[in-house]
Amino acid sequence: MDQELRATIAQWLVNAGVDTEPSGGVSTSIMVLACLIVAFVGYLIVKRGVVRTMNMVIVRSRNRWDDIFMSYGVLEKVAKIVPVLILNIIMPLALASHSVLASVVDRLLDVTIIILLVRAVYSALDAANEIADVNLVSRRLPIKSFVQLFKLFMFFVAIIISISVLADQSPVYFLSGLGVATGLVMLVFKDTILGFVAxxxxxxxxxxxxxxxxxxxxxxxxxxxxxxxxxxxxxxxxxxxxxxxxxxxxxxxxxxxxxxxxxSGGRRIKRSVQIDMNSIGFLSEDDKKRLSKINHLKPYFAAKSAELNAFNAQVVDSDMPVNSRHLTNIGTFRAYMLAFLKQHELVRKDMTLLVRQLAPTATGVPIELYIFTSDTRWSVYEDIQADIFDHIFAILPEFGLRVFQGPTGKDIRSLHTEE
CATH class of the missing domain: 2.30.30.60 (SH3 type barrels.)
Known part of the structure; x- marks a missing residue:
């Protein structure tokens, strides 16, 4: 530690009439005990005076970040450095007649200060990481990664400085040796380096x-x-x-x-229902009269009837379905579903909204819904999707349509019975 500070303290003791170079073992023990008492008193003053006062101020504060620092005990860990620092300054004076022991104790106290300082900084970093989580900073920056990297860096620096203090050598000597082992360090910490870059x-x-x-x-x-x-x-x-x-x-x-x-505030529903091809056909007049009573289809029938009547009036032999245009049950169903979804309160109207017919397959003609719900929560999304398709399955018979369903064993047996 600072030699000038120790010399000043020694001069104070001499002026006070204290022998700073005791020769007897009893006198040395008394000096060591006095040093321990002074360090303990200093710790009590800092712990129960300064730290407790600052904690009281933190509790009364409305800020959230200082409460987090208090919960991690940052001030308490800093307070533990004070008695060791006091011992590091005055203990060599008590052991002045034992130069070897004084040197060993001095080095051990230096290493202890380094360890306690690193622990205090680690606690401060953990508190800073939690503050970043509370303020949602971690959603934009990998704060935890930076904290872990800084901890790793401090760990190696503390190890190098501690070894240099114990060996009484310059840290530069050990850093040069670390440079030689760079290849080994890169190999050992490959995942750490890759993870940091990532x-x-x-x-x-x-x-x-x-x-x-x-x-x-x-x-x-x-x-x-x-x-x-x-x-x-x-x-x-x-x-x-x-x-x-x-x-x-x-x-x-x-x-x-x-x-x-x-x-985006919208979650996609992209699901289709397979329509049995055998149920597809033209609408009869009775079907038109019945379906035109559906509120969602009234504008559709009004527009389509005018369009088809105008076209069929120009066609010769328009009574033949092949020559003229007619409404189909599957097309009317698509128009109904589109109008139904446009008025659904949980379907986004400002995002893609499609009811489309896909290419026929061996399992029927797919009618696909491509829409977005206004609620992205998983459970609510599933409820909305289920309600829409429940409605589809229940309303299909009104249009004379059937959902394709593979024959079961019971169905096959019934076919044999009918034959």
Whole structure:
């Protein structure tokens, strides 16, 4: 420690009539005991005076960040440095007649100060990380990755300085030796280095942030991101299992982030119903009269009737269905569903809204709904989707349509019975 400060303290003791160079073992023990008492008193003054007063001020403060610092005990850890610092200054004076012991104690106290200082800084970094989480800063920047990197850096610096203090050598000597072992360090901390670089890329491009819903089939991840650390990304899947993904894997491999869906305020429904081809046909006059009473179809029938009558009036032999144009039950059903969805209070009207017919397949003619719900919450989204398709299945018979369903064993037996 500072030699000038020790010399000043020694001069104060001499002026007070205290022998600073005791020769007897008893006198040395008394001096050591006095040093310990002074250090303990200093600790009590700082702990019960300064720290307690500052904690009282923090409790009364309306700010949230100082409460977090208090919960991590940052001030208490700083207070523990005070007695060691006092001992580091005055203990060599008590052991002046034992130069070797004084040197060993001085070095050990120096290392203790380094360790306590690192612990206090670690606590402050943890508190800063939680403050960033509370203020949602971590959603834009990988604060935890930076905190872990700084902790790692401080750990190596503390190790190097501690070894240099114990060996009584300059830290530059050990740093030069560390440079020779750079290749080994790169190999040992390959994942850490890759994870840090990946964390920077993830933050710069806003690829993934805590609370994002991501899907990465390669690692079996499908859920919300809970934590983005220096080397891994923690994902809590919807089945409540935890998946740990290497940070660099999110940069090198493909994954799906559903954040855009959440931010847009609309969640897509893209599902089709298979219509039995045998149930498709033209609408009869009775069908038109009956379906025209449906409120959603009144504008449709009015417009289509005028259009078809004008066209058919110009056609020779318009009584033949092949020569003229007629309404079909499947086309009328599509028009009904489009009008129904446009008036649905939970369907976004400012986003894509389609009711389209896809190419026929062996299981029928698909009528697909391509819409977006106004509520992106999973449970609500599923309820909206189920309600819409419940309505579709129940309303299809009104149009003379049937959903395609493969024959069961009972159906096949009934066919044989009929034959």
């Amino acid at each position: 964390g920077i890329q993830l933050a710069a491009n806003r690829m993934v942030s805590p609370t994002d819903w991501i899907q990465m089939d390669k690692y079996g991840a499908d859920g919300a991101v809970e934590e983005v650390s220096l080397t891994t990304v923690k994902v809590r899947n919807w089945d409540q299992t935890i998946t740990m993904i290497p940070a660099y894997a999110l940069v090198s491999d493909a994954f799906k982030n559903w954040r855009g869906m959440s931010e």
